[in-house]
Amino acid sequence: MRINRILLSTPLIVVALVIQVSILGRLQLPGAVPDLLLLVVLGLALVYGHVGGALIGFGAGLLADLAPPSDHAIGRFALVLCVIGYLAGLTKPDSGQHRSATVPLMVVIGAAIGSTLLYAGVGALVGDTAARHVGVGGLLLSATLYDLLLAPFTVPLVMALARRTEGDPLTGDGTGGQSGTAKGREAGYSWLSTGTGLKASRGRMPKAARMPREARIGGQRGGLLTRSARNKAGRIKGVKRL
Incomplete structure (x- = not known):
């Protein structure tokens, strides 16, 4: 993973986690808690792709599992955000930038629903039945609504910051390496065209x-x-x- 991606993702994830735990988690809203950490992971995954999204999601989820007041098994958020980050990164176009806000909006809706279902499913596997008492339907509706309200103020800003780091020539899975390889091939085979040009400049054969x-x-x-x-x-x- 690129160094500049780590330098940007780490403070964004830490700030989002602090705001979510200290502010959003204390609002006592009905249903789910607004998931600011999920929106930050989505914004980074939409720019960095599926590999970067999976790594960032796993790191962010692991921090959420360790952050107090954690009342669940360690690894649940890490698994959920890793899968969500990977799937969101698959929507990254070949050009590297989405032409409209439709795809990011659909990704936010799908991530809000998918993360809630996946978290409840993993909890059922490990014996956590808290989601059954709250009601999965209410959690899905409230989580989607809260994430949609926060997404316009979070996802575009995170994506804009992430695009700035993509302009630096560092090793990674971008297209810079491919273009450099193509230039190297052209330079390596330029002697063929040069030799052909010399033959052509000598004129017609005797x-x-x-x-x-x-x-x-x-x-x-x-x-x-x-x-x-x-x-x-x-x-x-x-x-x-x-």
């Missing part, structure tokens, strides 16, 4: 070079025979040829 091989050999033999005959005639006549 007429003798374009003649068939048999004709050139026959002409060379005829020239040798004619020269020998001339030399012999010169010796007979006593004429010194210069």
Whole structure:
């Protein structure tokens, strides 16, 4: 993972977790708690892709599992946000930027519903039945509503910050390495085009070079025979040829 991604993601996740635990968690809202940490993970995953989204989601979920007042098994949030970050990162277009807000909005809705269901499902596997007493339907409705209200103020800002880090030439899964490889290939094979250009600049081939091989050999033999005959005639006549 890129160093600049870590330097940006870490403070964003820490600030979001502190706000969620100390402020949003104390509002005593009906149903679910507004998940600011989830929105930050989604904003980063929409820019960094599925690999970065999965890693960031796992780290953010692990911090949420360890942050007080944690009343569940460690690893539940890590698993949920890792899966959500991976799936959200799959929506990243090849151009690297979404053309409209429709896809991020659908991602927020799907993540709010999916994270609630996945968290309740994992809790059922480990014996946590708190979601049954609260009501999964009420949690889904309230979580989706709260996340949609917070998304316009959170996701675009996080995505804008994340795009600024993508301009730095660091190692990673971006397209810079591919373009550099293409340039290297062009530079490596440029001697072929240079050689072709030199041949082309020399002009057309000589007429003798374009003649068939048999004709050139026959002409060379005829020239040798004619020269020998001339030399012999010169010796007979006593004429010194210069």
